[in-house]
Each structure stands twice: as structure tokens, then as C-alpha cells.
Amino acid sequence: EPEVTQTPSHQVTQMGQEVILRCVPISNHLYFYWYRQILGQKVEFLVSFYNNEISEKSEIFDDQFSVERPDGSNFTLKIRSTKLEDSAMYFCASSVARGFSYEQYFGPGTRLTVT
Amino acid sequence: AQSVAQPEDQVNVAEGNPLTVKCTYSVSGNPYLFWYVQYPNRGLQFLLKYITGDNLVKGSYGFEAEFNKSQTSFHLKKPSALVSDSALYFCAVRDGGSSNTGKLIFGQGTTLQVKP
Numbered sequence: 116e117p118e119v120t121q122t123p124s125h126q127v128t129q130m131g132q133e134v135i136l137r138c139v140p141i142s143n144h145l146y147f148y149w150y151r152q153i154l155g156q157k158v159e160f161l162v163s164f165y166n167n168e169i170s171e172k173s174e175i176f177d178d179q180f181s182v183e184r185p186d187g188s189n190f191t192l193k194i195r196s197t198k199l200e201d202s203a204m205y206f207c208a209s210s211v212a213r214g215f216s217y218e219q220y221f222g223p224g225t226r227l228t229v230t
Numbered sequence: 231a232q233s234v235a236q237p238e239d240q241v242n243v244a245e246g247n248p249l250t251v252k253c254t255y256s257v258s259g260n261p262y263l264f265w266y267v268q269y270p271n272r273g274l275q276f277l278l279k280y281i282t283g284d285n286l287v288k289g290s291y292g293f294e295a296e297f298n299k300s301q302t303s304f305h306l307k308k309p310s311a312l313v314s315d316s317a318l319y320f321c322a323v324r325d326g327g328s329s330n331t332g333k334l335i336f337g338q339g340t341t342l343q344v345k346p
Contacts, residue, residue, distance in 0.1 A: 220276065
């Protein structure tokens with residue numbers, strides 16, 4: 116069964132450094148998402164992406180964040196200058212379409228630790 | 231504002247007994263409801279969804295969920311729990327009254343512990 120994959124599984128970085136989290140969505144999916152979960156808190160939506168542009172973003176997704184689909188398979192989340200409060204589990208998801216009825220398929224997550 | 235509540239942090243049940251994991255929601259339009267399960271070191275796995283139609287929906291691994299519009303609830307159920315069902319369960323909603331169609335709003339999650 117096709118799966119969403121994410122690398123790395125764990126990333127440790129120092130405050131102020133740039134990080135890039137990578138995701139490979141399911142191959143025939145067209146819509147891509149990033150969510151995050153701070154330890155002990157809810158899973159929160161960050162951004163959705165379709166047709167090489169952002170469809171929607173949350174207030175968390177400020178100028179420090181960016182997303183890109185550099186080739187036909189990868190989908191990346193970049194944090195330009197990490198803060199301590201960016202420490203969280205980051206989940207990538209994809210869906211075949213954007214309509215209300217379509218479920219999203221999630222990757223295993225990247226645990227980001229900012230020190 | 232859209233929201234999802236899972237009132238129990240943890241649910242404990244004996245193997246073979248029925249289980250229920252509770253979820254209530256608040257949206258402005260029609261709700262589109264989902265259940266996901268997360269096993270340790272794994273991503274969120276889709277279990278089932280309610281879009282329209284029958285209030286009782288069936289999903290993976292013998293799970294089902296009942297949509298109740300008057301109580302704004304979407305409780306997850308299974309007639310006979312297995313130890314392997316022990317995991318973290320998330321309820322999520324999309325708001326049909328919202329202009330955006332992609333975003334999922336999640337509950338805080340409920341840990342299900344099934345004891346042998």
C-alpha cells in the first residue's frame with residue numbers, strides 16, 4: 116500500500132538555524148499539507164499546497180516558514196530561523212483531491228528539537 | 231469557530247469488551263468527520279469518515295462510528311476490543327460551511343488501553 120514518507124525522523128538543531136523537513140507524498144496525490152503537534156497538544160494545521168502554490172495557511176505559518184515542491188516527488192517545509200517554540204512533531208499529509216470527502220494520508224512525522 | 235473535543239484523555243477497556251472513544255464537534259456548516267489512529271513511531275492512519283448518508287459508518291480493523299447530529303457527536307466504537315487496538319486515537323473535522331476545503335481540525339487525542 117502506498118505511504119507518505121518523511122525524512123529525517125528526528126532533527127536536532129540550534130536556535131536560529133535553518134531546517135528543511137522532507138516529505139514524499141503518495142504518487143498520484145495532488146494536494147499536500149503540513150501539520151505540527153507540539154508535545155502534549157493538538158495536531159495543528161500549518162499549510163496546504165496545490166498546483167505549486169499555497170492554498171491556505173494558518174497564523175502559525177509566518178514568514179519564517181516556506182514550502183516547496185522542488186521536483187515531481189518531494190514536498191519540503193523550510194523553517195528559516197528556528198525558535199525554541201518550533202520544537203514539535205511535523206507531519207506531512209497528502210490527498211488525491213481537495214474536496215470535503217477526501218481523507219488525507221499522513222507520514223510518520225519528523226520530530227524537530229530546537230536547542 | 232470550528233472545534234473538536236475528545237473529553238477523555240485515556241480510555242481503559244478489557245480485551246473482548248466493547249469500546250467507545252468519544253468525540254464532539256462544533257462547525258458552522260455541514261460537518262465532515264474523520265477518525266485517525268496513531269501507533270508509536272507511526273503516522274496518523276485513516277480509520278473511517280462520515281460525509282453523508284447512514285449515521286453509522288464502518289471502517290478499518292472492525293471499527294465503526296456513529297454520527298449524531300443533534301448531539302454533535304461522532305463516537306468511535308468497536309464491539310470487541312483487542313490488545314492490538316491500544317493506540318492514540320484522533321477525531322477530526324472539516325467544516326462544510328467554511329471557504330477552505332483542505333484543513334482538518336483535530337481533537338486532542340484519546341489514548342486507548344486494552345488490557346488482556
